[in-house]
């Protein structure tokens with residue numbers, strides 16, 4: 394049998410450039426959320442299956458065919474979260490976060506969907522999401538969109554487009570749905586299998602079909618904008634007005650309906666032409682009925698989530714790599730006493746805030762200096778039994794700053810600073 398491999402569509406993140414990109418993006422997210430006054434929350438990766446059925450919707454692709462669901466030994470049906478909006482709502486209701494208060498929340502973590510893996514589409518992927526509970530106006534929708542665009546700025550990302558739509562109130566959508574079923578019903582023979590199935594369950598999703606043979610029939614379909622209720626129209630105008638004032642370009646996409654059932658009114662996606670087929674980097678919108686639907690008091694809500702693998706790929710494509718945070722010191726230890734005393738020296742230096750890689754596993758000077766070079770450290774501290782007896786250490790620059798010196802052990806710290814190679 395060959396070695397055990399990772400589960401298909403689930404990635405290992407190995408040490409190196411990618412990890413540094415993840416760190417950079419994660420730091421930018423922390424900076425962003427604090428700039429906007431959003432508070433972090435963390436929820437379990439496992440939830441009761443019912444939570445996702447009742448929020449994302451029974452007839453969606455996610456619930457119908459993409460969830461990792463199993464029955465645990467206690468007989469409960471559990472699901473690895475395919476997204477975290479439902480979890481935030483569940484946690485908010487459970488802990489009373491929505492009682493007479495307005496809350497801005499954010500989260501980051503792994504999500505799981507059993508999709509067909511390809512570049513940019515994975516079975517375990519990560520999202521950063523922001524959710525605002527308790528506000529029903531267009532101001533907070535605009536705030537969230539402006540916030541997402543500030544993340545692109547913090548990360549130096551261009552070539553990303555905002556698509557915007559309003560899917561109106563449930564009543565307006567019900568009327569439109571009926572009209573759509575009539576229209577597609579009359580031309581049923583032109584629909585592909587997937588769309589024929591959706592006609593009975595979720596006809597709005599036919600508009601989202603990626604099948605090019607369906608293009609004309611979709612283009613000629615009735616438009617949701619013609620069925621929007623007045624309140625939703627005013628709300629949508631308010632969002633657009635604020636985005637215009639903030640200088641954020643957008644494209645109205647009447648076909649944008651999103652793949653989750655909980656949305657009302659504003660929906661949006663940020664897409665890019667740099668990532669091939671998996672072009673959506675961020676998706677979100679308003680979901681004013683979900684809290685109530687899951688058993689809470691009526692609480693308007695709105696939010697978005699960003700796919701981190703796609704975002705990081707985008708940062709990397711646009712030259713956003715970062716230098717390694719280098720080690721300061723490689724501690725070479727020669728002889729038994731030096732090896733023992735090395736524990737003390739390394740500890741003292743680390744307490745002072747220097748990063749130290751201490752030699753482990755012995756070896757002669759040549760071998761240890763080879764390891765020191767490979768470590769990327771700015772300098773080597775060489776300590777042999779002679780140095781221990783004399784109370785000294787040898788400092789050898791490794792990256793072209795100064796020449797080798799022997800210094801008193803008591804004055805290591807003052808001597809070191811001249812040998813540090815600053816990273817930009």
Ligand code: HAM
Nearest residue numbers: 476478514515518673674675676677678696697698700
């Ligand atoms: P979503 O559109 O399903 O929305 O996912 C948001 C983002 O997650 C996508 O735009 C994409 O970047 C990323 N993503 C989704 N599936 C995958 C995958 N299989 N592999 C890699 N990346 C993926 C939601 O999840 C909603 N909870 C967003 C939201 C928050 N709406 C309101 N609040």
